[in-house]
Amino acid sequence: MTDFIKKKEIKNNWILIDAENAVVGRLAAYISMALRGKNKSQYTPHMDNGDFVIVTNIEKIKFTGRKFKDKKYYRHTGYPGGIKTTNPSILIKKKPEEILKLAVKRMLPSGPLAKKQLSKLKIYKGNEHPHKVQNPKVIEFEKINQKNTISIN
Numbered sequence: 001m002t003d004f005i006k007k008k009e010i011k012n013n014w015i016l017i018d019a020e021n022a023v024v025g026r027l028a029a030y031i032s033m034a035l036r037g038k039n040k041s042q043y044t045p046h047m048d049n050g051d052f053v054i055v056t057n058i059e060k061i062k063f064t065g066r067k068f069k070d071k072k073y074y075r076h077t078g079y080p081g082g083i084k085t086t087n088p089s090i091l092i093k094k095k096p097e098e099i100l101k102l103a104v105k106r107m108l109p110s111g112p113l114a115k116k117q118l119s120k121l122k123i124y125k126g127n128e129h130p131h132k133v134q135n136p137k138v139i140e141f142e143k144i145n146q147k148n149t150i151s152i153n
Contacts, residue, residue, distance in 0.1 A: 005042045005049055012120075013051045014136035016129075019100070020057040021149045022141055023064055028103035030141065031055070035108065035117045048113060052120045054136055059096045059125050062150045063088060073102065097123035 015034055019027060033039055037049030063071070072085050091099055100123055108114040122131065142149040 003042075005044045005047060007047070009042075010047070010049055012049075014054065014131065014134040015051050016054045016056070016131075016136035016138045017141050018057050018127075018138075019055050019141075020060040021062055021151060023148060023150055024061055024099060024103055025064075026145075026148050027055075027061070027141065028100060028107055030144075031100075031121065032104050032107035035104070035120055046113070048116055050117055050120060052122065052131075052134070052136075054122045054124070054129050054131050055100060056124050056127050056129055058100060058123050059092065061092075061096070061100060064150060096125065 017027070017031070031053050034053055035050040037043050037047075037051070039051075040049060043049065062068075068088050071088055073087065073091065075084050076082055077084065088099055101118075101121065104121060105114075105118055108117060122129065
């Protein structure tokens with residue numbers, strides 16, 4: 001029989017990722033896996049076993065190809081004809097953290113557990129963050145795979 005982790009056995013770690021020149025989709029895939037706890041040996045789908053993830057330098061994140069100008073984000077106001085569109089070039093000036101948050105949110109399963117897991121994602125502009133006390137483990141995302149970073153855009 002499969003052993004499931006108990007609530008008292010859960011240990012959440014803190015991970016720090018620098019998003020400078022990181023590709024949005026690859027970074028979001030890595031973060032969503034860490035938030036769900038799939039990178040641990042005792043993964044349990046119905047429990048919040050994931051880690052806390054801190055992302056810094058979010059304003060320097062990159063897209064591949066022509067997505068920076070061509071990709072569209074849709075939202076609806078709730079009124080007839082109330083669909084609104086925006087693209088990453090506009091969004092990175094107003095709310096750069098929203099780009100990564102939307103990408104990670106769409107990679108998590110829908111439901112109350114995903115909302116709780118998404119609240120463990122902390123995104124900051126610049127190098128500074130208020131979580132130094134937790135001693136986060138620094139993940140060098142660019143060294144995992146050479147395709148994780150891009151120097152143009």
